[in-house]
Amino acid sequence: MKARLSLKVRAGARSTELAGRHGEAWKLNVAAPPVDGKANEAIIRFFAKLLGVPAAAVRIATGLTSPLKILEVEGLETADLERAVLDHQP
Numbered sequence: 001m002k003a004r005l006s007l008k009v010r011a012g013a014r015s016t017e018l019a020g021r022h023g024e025a026w027k028l029n030v031a032a033p034p035v036d037g038k039a040n041e042a043i044i045r046f047f048a049k050l051l052g053v054p055a056a057a058v059r060i061a062t063g064l065t066s067p068l069k070i071l072e073v074e075g076l077e078t079a080d081l082e083r084a085v086l087d088h089q090p
Contacts, residue, residue, distance in 0.1 A: 002072050011033060
């Protein structure tokens, strides 16, 4: 089973944090710069820690070079992923 989550990413932010919704996608501010895949790596680490899964279970399915991304997490249902994101909101 794989869960998917749509993201609207802003790289180069002050800190890495979820920032609410953007239509159907979640807004994510990432402190890492958008060069050499650093922002993508930071996204994977952020969600692995948030969800308590290994980083190898998290991947960016689409949008490697775009601010609009689809994140895929192995071993979770989409409802569980959405719930974890909602619980993490300030």
